Amino acid sequence: MPQIQSHYPLTSLNTFGLQSVAEYFISIEQPQQLLDCIADPKTKSIQWSILGGGSNLILPELVHGLVLKMDLKGRQLTHEDEEYWYITAAAGENWHEFVQWTLEQGWGGLENLSLIPGL
Known part of the structure; x- marks a missing residue:
């Protein structure tokens, strides 16, 4: 299971540079990490938001729930x-x-x- 981070800053992860914080945050670098999130009762019971490159995205000051940053390569x-x-x-x-x-x-x-x- 990837490390869940609390109150993770998203300012550098959106192209507008908006001040924003994720209530919970995980960087997904391996497909198994996503499967682990789906299976984990702690993560599957809260709202998810998927973050890619953060372009053309208006973020609120606080993104409630879990933000999954897609860092899969290949x-x-x-x-x-x-x-x-x-x-x-x-x-x-x-x-x-x-x-x-x-x-x-x-x-x-x-x-x-x-x-x-x-x-």
Whole structure:
């Protein structure tokens, strides 16, 4: 189970730099940590908010409940056929870097979605 932190500052985790604090906070870096949160009676009984890159997000001064920061990493080609590439990306991957990576691999199609902030 990941470490639950109380009154965790979210100011640096939102692109507007708004002063905000999470009542409870967990950084999810491995898929098993998310499964542990789902199974733990302490965490599954309170409200959850999911935080990615914090772009275009207006946070209140206090976010009640548990904030789960998605810090999962990983991207891979999972399948391809004559028409498409099927690519999986984890919830903590930077979107722009992901798009650039697909282009470096020669897998076109997402280039018009480049420079979108977020994870």
